[in-house]
Structures are given as structure tokens and as C-alpha cells.
Amino acid sequence: MTTAADATARRPGLLRDLITLTKPRIISLLLVTTVCAMFIAERGVPSGWLILWALIGGYLSAGGANTINQFVDRDIDAVMGRTERRPIVVGRITAGWALAFGLTLVTASVLVFGFGTTWVAAGLSLLGVVLYVFLYTLWLKRTTIHNIVIGGAAGAVPPLVGWAAITGDISLGAVLLFAIVFFWTPPHFWALALMLKRDYSEAGVPMLPVVYGEPATRVQVLLWTVVMTGVTLLPVAAGIAGLLYLISAVVLNLMFLYAAWCLERGDTRRDWAAVTFHFSLIYLTLLFVALAVDAAI
Secondary structure (H helix, E strand, C coil), rough: CCCCHHHHHHHHHHHHHHHHHHHHHHHHHHHHHHHHHHHHHHCCCHHHHHHHHHHHHHHHHHHHHHHHHHHHHHHHHCCCCCCCCCCHHCCEEEEEEHHHHHHHHHHHHHHHHHCCCCHHHHHHHHHHHHHHHHHHHHCCCCCCCCHHHHHHHHHHHHHHHHHHHHHHHCCCCHHHHHHHHHHHHHHHHHHHHCCCCCHHHHHCCCCCHHHHHHHHHHHHHHHHHHHHHHHHHHHHHHHCHHHHHHHHHHHHHHHHHHHHHHHHHCCCCCCCCHHHHHHHHHHHHHHHHHHHHHCCC
């Protein structure tokens, strides 16, 4: 018989599992791009309340999408070493409850964005969820090597949301921020795919290194990094970023290009796939922070 004490003892574990479903470490980077876009749209420091509501709405939206993603992918998560201990896979949370939790978070996020910022931001936030769940998870992920390229649009939506939270619309500056994240996604994720090639192969997910091999993937990482470098300079050309951002972008791009070049040439002195992947996270964070600081000053 379950006692009140037993139920109370399980609550921290349940709360921990629910937080795990939202993937907070991944969400943190999405929130950075959202808030930094708000600074750029404001051309200064936005209202603290707007930032707060955007942070709450952004976490709920991304957390809901991540939870629904784990509901859909629970079969392949069970055979991948990186994901085999997720709450749904091991049975600590049922699939039905996880889906209900994810849908609740998404609904709450739309309301938070709509009433706390603008309804345009709310609509764009919902669009990001739809792209991630339906375009990427349900369709592209298991069918084509282009899953990350096309599906990357979902991860590039947060800057649009942040911009719309301030202005209530989408302009050229927002599109350029979207493009930066969009072109950053393939080299970022394919570096990770190189690290997890065996997992993706066992799960039957047609990631680029599984289908075309590691050498071809390393070339693609370098090529997309070159293109991304050019895209990151467009905000300066468009007049929405200045000298501080330009210097930051050049330095960060040179570092990213060096890592991608070492990865492509097969340098074995270190695991360049891991270096490229982990640096890509730092890169995008610092790039958007530089954009925000440049706008604020």
C-alpha cells in the first residue's frame, strides 16, 4: 500500500524527470538567441518584464517541443546509448503522460508570449514547435540525410520570436539572425553526428556520417562553416551591427574555421569532432552576446 510518505518521497524524482524531459541544457542556448535578438530589435536594453516573459515563454515552448520529441522518438531512444536512460524509455514516466505534459507546456507558452509580449511572438513560437515536431521529428529525421539542414529551421526560430516580442513584426534584421542560426546548425550537428555515428547507425537514423561516411561529413562541416562565416557578416552590411560585433565575429569565425579545417584534414592529435561540436555552442553564444552588447552600447 502506498503511504503519504512514499508519495512525498517520489515527488523530487518526478520533478527531476519532468525537467529532464524539457532538456534544459539545450534550451539555454535557444534562450540566449531569443533574448539577444530582443536587444538588437530594441537597439538598446529591453524592458525587464518583456525579457522575463520571453524567458518563461521560451522555456515552456522549447521544453514542450523537446518532451513531445521524446514521446515520438521513444523507440529509437531505447537503442541509443546517449538516450537509453531517458524517463520515458525506462518507464519512470508513461508515454501518455509525457505527451500531455508536452502539449500543456506548448499551450502555456503561447499564452505567456501572447499576453506577456506580442501575439506575433506567440505565433512564431508555436511555428517553431510545429517545425520541430512535424517537419523534423516525424518526417525528416528518419527519412533523409537532409534532416538537419531543413529541420534546422526549427532551431532558428527563437531569434524571430525575440525580435517579434519587441517589435510585433519581422524585418530584415530578424531574418539575418534566423539565417545565422540556420547555417550554424549543420556544422554543429554533423560534428555531433560524427561523435555518435554508432548510435545513429544502430537506431537506423540516416545521419550524414551513417549514409555517406565520415570523410564526406567532415568536408560538409567545413563547407557549411565557410558559408556560415559569410552569413554572420551580413548584419554589419545591413547596418544592424557595428565594429564591436564585426571584430568579435571575425575572431570567432577564424576559430571555428580552424577547428573545422583540422577536422576535415583528419588531424588525429585530438578529437576534432568533439572540439568542433563543443566550440560551436560557445561560438553561437558569444556571437549573439556580441550582437546584443553592440546594440546596447
